[in-house]
Amino acid sequence: MGSIKFSKEELERYSRHLIIPEFNIEGQRRLKNAKVLVVGSGGLGSPLLLYLTAAGVGTIGIVDFDLVDETNLQRQVLFSVDDVGQSKSASAIKRLKGLNPHVKFIEHNTRLTSENALEILSGYDVVADGTDNFPTRYLVNDACVILQKPNVYASIFRFEGQVSVFNYTDQNGNTGPNYRDLFPTPPPPGLVPSCAEGGVIGVLPGIIGSLQANEVIKVVTHIGDPLSGRLFLFDALTFETRTLKVHKDPTQESIVKLIDYQEFCGIGQEADDTPSVKEVTVRALEDMKDSGEAYQLIDVREPYEYEIANINGVLIPLDQIADQVDQIASDKKVVVHCRSGVRSANAISLLEKKFGFTNLYNLKGGILAYADEIDNTLAKY
Amino acid sequence: MKLEILLFGIAREIVGSSKLQLEQEEPVDVKSFKQVLQRRYPKMNHLSYYKVAINQEFAEDDQLIKEGDEIALIPPVSGGAF
Numbered sequence: 048m049g050s051i052k053f054s055k056e057e058l059e060r061y062s063r064h065l066i067i068p069e070f071n072i073e074g075q076r077r078l079k080n081a082k083v084l085v086v087g088s089g090g091l092g093s094p095l096l097l098y099l100t101a102a103g104v105g106t107i108g109i110v111d112f113d114l115v116d117e118t119n120l121q122r123q124v125l126f127s128v129d130d131v132g133q134s135k136s137a138s139a140i141k142r143l144k145g146l147n148p149h150v151k152f153i154e155h156n157t158r159l160t161s162e163n164a165l166e167i168l169s170g171y172d173v174v175a176d177g178t179d180n181f182p183t184r185y186l187v188n189d190a191c192v193i194l195q196k197p198n199v200y201a202s203i204f205r206f207e208g209q210v211s212v213f214n215y216t217d218q219n220g221n222t223g224p225n226y227r228d229l230f231p232t233p234p235p236p237g238l239v240p241s242c243a244e245g246g247v248i249g250v251l252p253g254i255i256g257s258l259q260a261n262e263v264i265k266v267v268t269h270i271g272d273p274l275s276g277r278l279f280l281f282d283a284l285t286f287e288t289r290t291l292k293v294h295k296d297p298t299q300e301s302i303v304k305l306i307d308y309q310e311f312c313g314i315g316q317e318a319d320d321t322p323s324v325k326e327v328t329v330r331a332l333e334d335m336k337d338s339g340e341a342y343q344l345i346d347v348r349e350p351y352e353y354e355i356a357n358i359n360g361v362l363i364p365l366d367q368i369a370d371q372v373d374q375i376a377s378d379k380k381v382v383v384h385c386r387s388g389v390r391s392a393n394a395i396s397l398l399e400k401k402f403g404f405t406n407l408y409n410l411k412g413g414i415l416a417y418a419d420e421i422d423n424t425l426a427k428y
Numbered sequence: 429m430k431l432e433i434l435l436f437g438i439a440r441e442i443v444g445s446s447k448l449q450l451e452q453e454e455p456v457d458v459k460s461f462k463q464v465l466q467r468r469y470p471k472m473n474h475l476s477y478y479k480v481a482i483n484q485e486f487a488e489d490d491q492l493i494k495e496g497d498e499i500a501l502i503p504p505v506s507g508g509a510f
Binding site: 184207229232233245247278282289290294 | 434474479481486500503504505
């Protein structure tokens with residue numbers, strides 16, 4: 048470690064680290080010598096990357112194939128208005144270089160897959176997982192286990208966050224539990240909504256991603272006790288926290304190779320969950336409107352969604368539909384819609400089975416398709 | 429005995445509260461506890477994918493739940509980068 052040298056500018060920049068007795072120049076050397084891979088540069092990746100860069104991690108790799116979207120800016124503080132439509136990995140590196148020119152960045156503008164994961168991860172000492180889906184979570188976990196690298200994990204949902212350090216090998220050579228010791232197999236698709244479906248309070252990834260950055264720094268510098276063998280839970284609404292002990296599961300089979308994680312998580316099979324019902328396109332709905340044909344439009348979303356955007360449907364939220372069935376016409380065509388078409392298909396299926404309706408049509412693609420094809424003044428959410 | 433259960437993630441949404449109380453005749457293990465919960469909250473399907481922590485420690489299916497234990501029900505969560 049003695050071979051790592053700092054310039055005058057670096058010594059001044061990191062002086063607040065260097066004067067902490069437990070950290071000192073040795074900790075800073077370990078940071079500069081470290082190669083950290085951040086998977087996902089979104090809500091969690093934003094504070095992670097900003098703090099790891101500011102702290103002086105020597106080499107930071109970023110895996111992200113996505114583009115910056117307007118809806119990201121509510122929480123992904125790494126990006127600005129000018130970045131919308133641009134590559135996330137490239138925009139992130141541009142911003143981070145301005146923050147600390149002493150850090151080397153490696154861009155992986157690609158989707159992490161079973162084919163490339165081992166090759167990408169093998170170039171790093173520590174992996175920080177801030178992805179948004181189960182297949183990639185299991186992929187990152189399994190690749191870290193195979194390559195024997197610590198996986199600093201964080202995850203968020205609405206007002207709740209989880210943090211842990213998986214597959215961490217301590218100074219005595221003992222390796223702690225990994226993600227599969229906690230959740231051996233993924234839940235079926237649709238059980239747990241993603242941030243896009245479930246929503247997330249914008250400041251939460253800021254809090255949880257900062258805790259994740261702190262764990263990365265501890266793992267790299269060997270200071271303190273990393274969150275290995277423990278899962279931290281934070282509830283931003285009640286400000287309750289829990290740190291739960293996680294044990295290795297002796298019944299777990301050892302992970303020796305990567306698999307097809309889309310298949311493992313049942314992705315692509317979930318389409319079967321949406322009942323097949325009669326449909327109309329948004330264009331057909333417009334034609335019905337223009338021709339003066341009698342029809343009724345029912346909106347089965349929630350009132351707070353109606354406030355974001357609506358197309359003047361009669362609002363009956365899905366869970367109240369059976370109680371308000373008297374409001375649904377039986378003497379003309381009834382078009383039922385929601386955000387993207389899944390809830391409305393479920394509503395129609397229920398109404399047909401339970402009440403014998405035969406005049407119901409699902410609006411294909413929901414209000415999102417309507418915003419795309421008919422009325423682009425509608426807000427998409 | 430009365431059991432107090434802390435709910436997290438989607439479980440909280442299904443029950444509509446962050447805590448719930450369950451009256452239980454005799455000590456149960458984690459597996460039968462999940463079955464009791466499943467009967468009472470049919471919407472909470474796929475409970476086998478949830479983890480149960482007793483007194484701040486993740487528990488296996490055969491561990492017994494006793495009066496006064498703090499029980500937490502933790503579903504998996506995937507959100508992060510979106």
